[in-house]
Amino acid sequence: MTTRVAGKRFRYVGEIINELKKVIWLSRREIVYLTSLVLVVAIIAGVVLGLVDYGFTNLVEKVFIGR
Secondary structure, rough: HHHHHHHHHHHHHHHHHHHHHHHHOOHHHHHHHHHHHHHHHHHHHHHHHHHHHHHHHHHHHHHHHHO
16 A cells, blocks of 8 residues: 555656746846846835825824824
8 A cells, every 4th residue: 555655656756847847937138037037027116105105194193082
């Protein structure tokens, strides 16, 4: 029984390796570009959401709390 399990595991790992050989990997330049793009978009989204939060906080304090 353990021989069958071990055989299935080796076959599974072999299939994974074969599939990974079919993958078209990105070049280093593409990785750097896309990573920097994601970071810039995340920072911009964070700033925009922070400003919206700040604006709503001030609005609630002035309208509902009366400060």
